[in-house]
Amino acid sequence: MTDTADQLSHALAHPAAALREPSLGSRLDPWVKSYAQRTAGMTTSEIRALFSVASRPEVVSLAGGMPYLSALPMDTVAATVAQMLATQGLTALQYGSGQGDPTLREQILEVMALEGISAHADDVMVTTGSQQALDLVTRIFIDPGDVVLAEAPSYVGALGVFASYQAEVAHVASDNDGLVPHALEERIRGLLASGKRIKFLYTVPNFHNPAGTTLSPQRRPQILEICQRHGILVLEDNPYGLLGFDGEPPAAMRSLSEDGVVYLGTFSKTFAPGLRVGWALAPHAVREKLVLANESAILCPSAYAQMTVSAYLATCDWKAQIKVYRELYRERRDAMIESLSARLPQASWTHPEGGFYVWLTLPEGLNAKAMLPRALTERVAYVPGTAFFADGTGHRNVRLSYCYPDPDRIREGVRRFAGVVQSELELLETFGPYDVTTGRAVRSRGVQSPAVDLS
Amino acid sequence: MTDTADQLSHALAHPAAALREPSLGSRLDPWVKSYAQRTAGMTTSEIRALFSVASRPEVVSLAGGMPYLSALPMDTVAATVAQMLATQGLTALQYGSGQGDPTLREQILEVMALEGISAHADDVMVTTGSQQALDLVTRIFIDPGDVVLAEAPSYVGALGVFASYQAEVAHVASDNDGLVPHALEERIRGLLASGKRIKFLYTVPNFHNPAGTTLSPQRRPQILEICQRHGILVLEDNPYGLLGFDGEPPAAMRSLSEDGVVYLGTFSKTFAPGLRVGWALAPHAVREKLVLANESAILCPSAYAQMTVSAYLATCDWKAQIKVYRELYRERRDAMIESLSARLPQASWTHPEGGFYVWLTLPEGLNAKAMLPRALTERVAYVPGTAFFADGTGHRNVRLSYCYPDPDRIREGVRRFAGVVQSELELLETFGPYDVTTGRAVRSRGVQSPAVDLS
Numbered sequence: 001m002t003d004t005a006d007q008l009s010h011a012l013a014h015p016a017a018a019l020r021e022p023s024l025g026s027r028l029d030p031w032v033k034s035y036a037q038r039t040a041g042m043t044t045s046e047i048r049a050l051f052s053v054a055s056r057p058e059v060v061s062l063a064g065g066m067p068y069l070s071a072l073p074m075d076t077v078a079a080t081v082a083q084m085l086a087t088q089g090l091t092a093l094q095y096g097s098g099q100g101d102p103t104l105r106e107q108i109l110e111v112m113a114l115e116g117i118s119a120h121a122d123d124v125m126v127t128t129g130s131q132q133a134l135d136l137v138t139r140i141f142i143d144p145g146d147v148v149l150a151e152a153p154s155y156v157g158a159l160g161v162f163a164s165y166q167a168e169v170a171h172v173a174s175d176n177d178g179l180v181p182h183a184l185e186e187r188i189r190g191l192l193a194s195g196k197r198i199k200f201l202y203t204v205p206n207f208h209n210p211a212g213t214t215l216s217p218q219r220r221p222q223i224l225e226i227c228q229r230h231g232i233l234v235l236e237d238n239p240y241g242l243l244g245f246d247g248e249p250p251a252a253m254r255s256l257s258e259d260g261v262v263y264l265g266t267f268s269k270t271f272a273p274g275l276r277v278g279w280a281l282a283p284h285a286v287r288e289k290l291v292l293a294n295e296s297a298i299l300c301p302s303a304y305a306q307m308t309v310s311a312y313l314a315t316c317d318w319k320a321q322i323k324v325y326r327e328l329y330r331e332r333r334d335a336m337i338e339s340l341s342a343r344l345p346q347a348s349w350t351h352p353e354g355g356f357y358v359w360l361t362l363p364e365g366l367n368a369k370a371m372l373p374r375a376l377t378e379r380v381a382y383v384p385g386t387a388f389f390a391d392g393t394g395h396r397n398v399r400l401s402y403c404y405p406d407p408d409r410i411r412e413g414v415r416r417f418a419g420v421v422q423s424e425l426e427l428l429e430t431f432g433p434y435d436v437t438t439g440r441a442v443r444s445r446g447v448q449s450p451a452v453d454l455s
Numbered sequence: 456m457t458d459t460a461d462q463l464s465h466a467l468a469h470p471a472a473a474l475r476e477p478s479l480g481s482r483l484d485p486w487v488k489s490y491a492q493r494t495a496g497m498t499t500s501e502i503r504a505l506f507s508v509a510s511r512p513e514v515v516s517l518a519g520g521m522p523y524l525s526a527l528p529m530d531t532v533a534a535t536v537a538q539m540l541a542t543q544g545l546t547a548l549q550y551g552s553g554q555g556d557p558t559l560r561e562q563i564l565e566v567m568a569l570e571g572i573s574a575h576a577d578d579v580m581v582t583t584g585s586q587q588a589l590d591l592v593t594r595i596f597i598d599p600g601d602v603v604l605a606e607a608p609s610y611v612g613a614l615g616v617f618a619s620y621q622a623e624v625a626h627v628a629s630d631n632d633g634l635v636p637h638a639l640e641e642r643i644r645g646l647l648a649s650g651k652r653i654k655f656l657y658t659v660p661n662f663h664n665p666a667g668t669t670l671s672p673q674r675r676p677q678i679l680e681i682c683q684r685h686g687i688l689v690l691e692d693n694p695y696g697l698l699g700f701d702g703e704p705p706a707a708m709r710s711l712s713e714d715g716v717v718y719l720g721t722f723s724k725t726f727a728p729g730l731r732v733g734w735a736l737a738p739h740a741v742r743e744k745l746v747l748a749n750e751s752a753i754l755c756p757s758a759y760a761q762m763t764v765s766a767y768l769a770t771c772d773w774k775a776q777i778k779v780y781r782e783l784y785r786e787r788r789d790a791m792i793e794s795l796s797a798r799l800p801q802a803s804w805t806h807p808e809g810g811f812y813v814w815l816t817l818p819e820g821l822n823a824k825a826m827l828p829r830a831l832t833e834r835v836a837y838v839p840g841t842a843f844f845a846d847g848t849g850h851r852n853v854r855l856s857y858c859y860p861d862p863d864r865i866r867e868g869v870r871r872f873a874g875v876v877q878s879e880l881e882l883l884e885t886f887g888p889y890d891v892t893t894g895r896a897v898r899s900r901g902v903q904s905p906a907v908d909l910s
Contacts (some may be wrong), residue, residue, distance in 0.1 A: 036594070036598045
């Protein structure tokens with residue numbers, strides 16, 4: 001095993017340790033008895049550990065979700081910022097409103113109009129990335145034990161937030177057309193029958209992370225109707241909606257329901273994530289609560305970052321830049337899908353029409369988490385499917401990102417990945433499947449993880 | 456009553472409404488039954504309402520805590536940012552570590568060394584302003600009903616955070632030398648005897664907001680010893696420590712105790728608040744929990760804002776800039792104290808040796824909150840003392856800020872303020888004291904609020 005593989009293997013077994021200096025553990029923590037109950041639910045995700053270990057140049061990382069910023073006109077951005085500071089520096093460096101900059105909130109309306117959303121700037125709140133919007137929505141709605149409905153699989157960062165507020169996540173089946181309406185209806189009825197309190201449905205309808213699928217136009221009103229009938233709020237998280245490869249952006253669920261949806265957007269994927277500027281669009285009364293929660297959490301979002309985004313939107317051709325990103329990611333998606341078709345006929349995968357991710361299902365008997373150290377030995381990284389489930393399933397799944405490496409690197413990464421899968425299959429044929437907990441080969445097939453097949 | 460006075464009066468009675476568009480109230484909120492229990496504790500502060508209403512040019516605002524950014528060399532800052540983007544733009548605009556930029560964390564050690572703190576960069580975590588650090592510390596320690604000890608009075612933004620996590624705030628008496636050790640000991644014993652679970656002491660030892668006082672060097676080890684003996688963490692919030700007017704900065708409590716203190720710092724007062732860059736320095740195990748909480752809350756702090764601060768610290772003479780701020784605020788403090796002495800012999804006030812605030816106690820029988828609309832009529836704004844207590848006391852108190860208006864404006868503001876107090880005293884002599892709840896004159900003295908005299 002190479003150093004890299006060894007480190008990543010260690011990182012996945014002890015993810016918190018991988019990100020930080022060695023520690024002597026909580027037995028020496030004098031405050032160990034003082035923590036809140038919710039703190040037990042705060043654990044680092046497999047993705048965070050990967051970020052720090054799999055970034056070595058010799059590894060082809062198909063793991064991260066970093067946008068390809070080299071496509072940005074950096075000189076223009078720098079000039080825009082300098083000009084903004086020269087003319088509005090005193091405002092940009094001062095405290096601002098807890099709800100966010102009024103000019104930027106108006107501009108956000110223009111961005112959302114591309115997805116058919118009609119709204120008032122007064123119902124928009126700016127946040128420190130849309131992750132913070134997720135945190136604040138969860139904060140104002142979730143008491144410990146409340147249920148959040150979420151796709152199977154679901155965005156790992158959202159699952160982390162829900163856990164930190166002691167929510168119970170109930171996964172709902174999804175297929176190539178996204179969330180399955182009758183599965184949602186059944187899930188809700190089952191939960192209500194067992195006396196659960198369901199607060200909201202968390203969904204990424206467009207170019208899903210990690211599934212790569214898009215909720216079909218037919219299902220959108222059906223999902224909304226089911227939720228409305230049961231008094232369940234829809235939390236529509238849409239980081240990738242403008243990064244579709246064909247045709248117009250899908251119409252947002254928020255465009256169909258003003259009162260039943262809290263919509264989350266971000267500039268992280270269409271401009272740059274280092275600014276940490278996202279937003280929530282919410283029904284009026286909910287937005288009031290969100291602003292109070294935002295003021296409590298951070299007083300106000302950064303005027304500096306907001307006015308940087310605002311100046312960029314006002315002076316640069318941001319729609320042309322999004323087109324640049326779309327073409328770039330489409331080419332990379334094609335490279336990945338073509339390579340997978342050529343090299344991995346034993347597996348199945350989704351066919352994303354936008355966004356950053358392909359969701360792959362390994363042949364029966366393989367375990368993506370147990371296989372990862374071997375993949376690192378072959379200098380390729382990915383995220384095991386288990387990261388995207390709150391219930392411990394997803395062992396046969398893999399999330400492959402095509403956003404950051406160039407097409408040649410993607411092809412090389414898939415070549416390495418296919419080689420690892422092939423070796424694993426040969427081992428499987430010889431020795432039988434792995435024990436999920438030890439990562440070692442076992443003779444019995446009893447430990448095989450449940451299949452989650454999206455293809 | 457002028458328009459301005461009318462608006463501010465309305466803002467104080469209905470603070471949430473003052474910040475936003477008119478709303479039809481929560482009776483029309485379809486989600487009113489869905490909110491978490493904690494959401495009931497989220498209410499807007501009197502200060503936030505003031506920010507939006509008292510910013511008219513004709514009003515002398517002695518209300519806000521905005522640093523005087525015109526003293527910054529804006530051209531230099533703009534050039535520094537442009538240079539940073541030109542050389543490190545791809546990193547500054549990308550996702551970063553949840554703990555914060557390693558270079559900035561090293562530089563933060565240099566800042567804290569000025570207060571006698573010796574630490575390792577690994578125990579520093581960068582946050583979206585120190586308000587977010589307050590939020591995260593509270594998040595990892597507080598279960599509903601847990602007790603937070605805090606000075607009487609205490610920073611309004613911290614009280615808001617504690618309320619949002621359903622903490623019970625127990626105020627501890629403070630005088631001109633800060634928190635009173637024997638009062639702390641008694642308070643702790645009383646709370647423990649009644650079965651309460653005390654999690655931490657929240658304190659602003661230097662140039663206190665709002666009290667303007669500084670914890671004496673003699674009392675610092677006493678406070679730490681009392682807390683250590685009872686297993687209570689100290690949360691040392693220190694936004695103003697480098698803004699003292701005389702001599703060296705006070706030695707931080709953290710310089711005396713490595714394991715018993717979580718220290719919060721910020722660049723909001725020494726550089727600029729619009730960047731939203733603060734930090735927490737915590738015992739190792741606590742810091743690990745804080746980073747998990749930070750990743751859940753926002754994924755990572757803004758690399759863009761952090762690298763802006765980092766470039767500023769590396770290329771500009773930040774210590775000279777702090778000296779500029781100190782001289783500026785000293786002159787304004789002098790203007791305020793001299794004006795108060797000349798015009799308001801009926802009141803008493805604290806004598807801040809740094810920071811932004813004077814804490815004033817009105818003559819007996821006056822009510823700062825009820826008086827505010829009349830003050831606005833005279834075009835002067837302040838924050839009523841009640842904002843700084845969790846228990847509804849502080850009616851006779853006023854926080855006056857001298858950070859933002861220039862000395863002439865401060866003198867004019869105090870002149871107007873003194874005129875209002877004088878008129879109130881004459882009314883009081885004629886009609887008796889005000890009813891606290893209605894703001895109307897009453898004959899009985901029974902409604903007089905408890906005196907909190909810090910002078």
